Amino acid sequence: MIQLPSFLIISAIVFTLGIFTILYKKNAVGILMGVELILNSVNLNFIAFAKYVDVGINGQLVAIFIIILAASEAAIALAIILSLYRERATIDVTLVDEMKD
């Protein structure tokens, strides 16, 4: 029988991978993927807690919300990346530093 800590450990690993992806990827699409990883790790947590702790269906509900949110976020982020590419012909975030100073 798989217990709750296993899910949490998996989730923590995925979350850490997502954070590091965001921190060290230069590719904007990669960063977007990192964000997705983080969201999914959180999803995993919600579902796990919903399963093992008696909280009704709230966990699943929030997970569905997060999936919808991730989809919208991906759409917007891709649109930003697309217009960035059109503007600069690159999606390397280290080259985009207009907010400096």
Add this chain to the structure above:
Amino acid sequence: MIQIALFIWLLPLAAFVINIFIGKRLPRKGDWVSIAAIGASLVLSSILLFRVITGYNPDFSLHASLHWINLGGFKLDMGFYIDNLAVIMVTMVSLVSFLIHVYSIGYMDGDPLYNRFYAYLSLFSFSMLGLVLWDNLFGIYMMWELVGICSYLLIGFYFTKDSAANAGKKAFIVNRIGDFGFLIGLLVVFNFLGTFNLIDIQQDIGRGLLSGGWLTAAGILLFAGAVGKSAQFPLHVWLPDAMEGPTPVSALIHAATMVAAGVYLMARLSFMLSFDAMMVVAFIGGFTALFAATIAITQNDIKRVLAYSTISQLGYMIMAMGVGAYTAGFFHLITHAMFKAGLFLGSGSVIHAVSHSMKKIGMEGDPNDIRNMGGFKNKMPITHWTFVIYALAISGIPFFSGFLSKDAILGGTLAFAMSQSNPVYYLLPIFGFVAAIITAFYMFRLIIKTFYGKPQLKKLYEHVHESPLTMTVPMMTLAFLCLYFIYTLPSLGPVGAENGWLMHLIQKPFSAVAVQLGRPVYGITPQAEHFAHVNGLIISIVFALTGIVLAFAFYFWKTINVEKFTEKIKPLYTLSLNKYYFDEIYGATFVKGLLVWNQILAWFDQNVIDGLVNLAGRVMRVFSVFDGLFDQYVVDGLVNAVADITLGFGRGIRKIQTGQIQNYILGALLGMVLIIILTMI
């Protein structure tokens, strides 16, 4: 009755407001507005007079007032105090004012500022009526100043003429000196009694709240106002110059009403005059009566003769107030108003004729100069006859009003002198009697030179003509009012008005000073009174006739050669001709003194005050150099240091802001880890 009085007072004000704003656009330039207003006032005041006469009560009085100002402890009411004195005075003022309004239709005809003239006349009537009716000294003072400003405006009516403008200023400034005394007197009274109301003042003085030296001082200071307004010595210099104004103005303001305001004030205040104050009043009045009469003898300007005559007659009234011949003084005020207004209107008629004639023959000159006249008797019969009546009245010939009042004053003065132990008081009746001779003399000199004899300038004489009806009717009305029986009714005895309505209604008010002292201010013995009455009568008739006969001897029959006679008394003659050099003396002392003092002050200002200011400026400049250096190096240094530190710090900090979101997230992550670690510890 109060409502009637209110209308009497306010109608001329309404006329003033209408005329000053839209008078120019009204038909006939609005003269009818003013005339209607003062006419209504005259009718209403006649109703009051009728009621007073039918009431025939010497103690009649009415008082009504409203709260006006309430400032902390200071309360001021506005109200009317109507007694016989006020009613008779109001009727006189509105009557003379009305006649002069009518007269001005003819006299001022064609003047470019016709409507303004009527506006001013209305304003004057309003202020003068207010002065008579008000129940407190504060209001009287206010109206007093208003009549002063009207006088100023009307003297300077021909303001394009320098002499008229200057005469206006002179009148105003000289009056200011007297009014200053009035103001101080008011403050003395208010300081001691805390009220301006005449009735309260009378009661409070009776209770002894204001007594001794302060009472005398208050009396004399208030009298100073009357000295200015009634042109008494030594402030008489403005009145002759005031003749620069149009003649109706001279008649109304500078003969009949405003200059009598001083006498009226003294009558109103006679209850609060102490013996010393009364003697100051009496001697100034008596001296002025004589002194002004001696100047009138030699003047050649028809209006100036009358001006000095006015000063002299006002002196009589003031003297009467001083010796306690209250009724006589006020009686003379009324009769004088009639004949002196008449004399001025007559002179105006003459001047009008002469100046028109001069214009016709293209002659340049002074239309007022009696040396150009002569023989106008046939050309201007109405003017001539009315003028003669006025002159008989002012000279004190029986059957005319002036005789009654002047005799009453002289009798009163003589009785006063006889009741006192000190013979110096005999000076007062002597002043009076001598002035009476001179008055008769100069009046008939004027008449003979103007109306009798051969015309001095043939061409001028030919174009002289009688004045229009609007001018002659007022003159005839005033002449009628100079007849004796108007004042002696219901009795018809020509030698005294003791039984007449006027002297019955005007009784000497109860002196608050006497109440305070517990004895009369001074007693006049019945024997003295009787003796003075009979003898004063005889002396004044004889003296008046002497004056007239002398005038005829000098100027008509020429039994005495005028040139030779003046040659003999040359120094006196020049002295009188030059008005005792009063203008020159004032010019040399007060005016020059003021100018010199001004120069001294200017020098002081320029050298001492300006020097100090400049010194302060220089010190400030030197100091400011140091101050500037301090500012530059210390204050600015500190400020710059703060700025530099901030700048350097900012330069260091800005390196963190890379624009790389990843760096920021890393920072946030590290922060979070730090917080977790910290919470764990």
